[in-house]
Amino acid sequence: MTTAALPTRPPLAARLRDDAWLAFAVRRLGRFVVSVWVLVTASFLMIHLVPGDPARASLGMNAPAETVAARREALGLDQPLLTQYWDFLTGLLHGDLGTSTMSSLPVAQVIGDRLPATLQLAVLAFVVVIAVAIPLGVTMAVLTRGGRRRGAELGFTTTSVLLAAVPEFLLAVILAYVFAVSLGWFPVAGNTDPGAAVLPVLALAIGPAAVLSRIVRVEMLAVLGEDFVRTARAKRLPPLRIYLRHALPNALTATLTLGGLLLTTLVASTVLIENVFAWPGLGSQIVGSILDRDYPMVQGIVLVYGALVLVVNLVVDVVLAVLDPRSTIKEG
The missing domain is CATH 1.10.3720.10 (MetI-like)
Structure with a gap:
């Protein structure tokens, strides 16, 4: 007794080649993910490229060295750069944008109150x-x-x-x-x-x-x-x-x-x-x-503005593809 062979799904490369919508979605999603990563990385590096010490700037030039060191430790600025970057990424995944150096409030809370x-x-x-x-x-x-x-x-x-x-x-x-x-x-x-x-x-x-x-x-x-x-x-x-x-x-x-x-x-x-x-x-x-000089707050707001721009561009691309399906083929 023989059994009919089960149909096999074509490989992803062939499906992308034959399905214009799928190829369009993969391209757009890939660009969006890369753009978000670039935005997140740039916003993280911003606080390290700004001249001066964020902890010293938030406390004033006359603050004692011990107080400045404690603030740097609280902000995580005493850690290696890669460790800070990893902490920043994991914090974003949990909705944590850091803490304001001026108000000591969570940056995400302040942004949530003002974004609407x-x-x-x-x-x-x-x-x-x-x-x-x-x-x-x-x-x-x-x-x-x-x-x-x-x-x-x-x-x-x-x-x-x-x-x-x-x-x-x-x-x-x-x-x-x-x-x-x-x-x-x-x-x-x-x-x-x-x-x-x-x-x-x-x-x-x-x-x-x-x-x-x-x-x-x-x-x-x-x-x-x-x-x-x-x-x-x-x-x-x-x-x-x-x-x-x-x-x-x-x-x-x-x-x-x-x-x-x-x-x-x-x-x-x-x-x-x-x-x-x-x-x-x-x-x-x-x-x-x-x-x-509230750098964590500036960092968080820049990140939100950039994310809004990326999301709007993605939505526009999708709407145009729906209105003119030929655009999905032109880009292929």
Whole structure:
């Protein structure tokens, strides 16, 4: 009596060669893991590359040598570099980012308390950017296609360039002076008032919205010149259906790519904006920690900012792969 041979699974290399999605996932996951390792290593070395002794800096130049030695031992700075690196890695796996040299609080606790405020600003600003830039870019593309309405095109281009050129810090100061100090419409600092987020979000969103709206317009103009759009017009389809169902989805790939990059920029830009409006997030915390030479706190916040950027980039790559599966093959 003979038994049928059990089917064998092809080796991983063959599966990666035949399955574009699997190959894409392995590549992206590998890049993400390597990037996280580089980020963790760089943030660890940061505290050792900064001139001076972190223990001495936290205690002051007049602190007794015995006190400084005790602080170095408490921070683990008296151990060999590889031992410190291993302790740092194992601590991260358990959610331990160290202890603040100024407040003696766990760094993870302070970051956990302040991270939601930073994410609130970045996410709200991103929503405003998308909600303004896409409709505005599409509208300007429709109005100015084929060289029409030169005046509107010139006004849109000039205004968007000027708004994109203004630094977020300067824009935040102008908004605070005009709408908070002079007119008193919004609070000038803090996040306790319901309207306190309006000015920081606008300061973050105006420049990126101007940039993204120009990109949307250019992409939409290119799509409106394609043959399938002309065919849709020849069939006398309603203009709104042509623009929203046929043209817009084909113009969104580049828009979403840039939008994901803008989200990482918005996260980084919160550092300056939070300090203008005294917003209790990571941005104001890291500036205070730098001034106080609280290196473990700075190290932890830099690590969190870097991790946020890496995660956002990973999510953008996955979303683009879902919207355009051909991109998984192009990279292979």
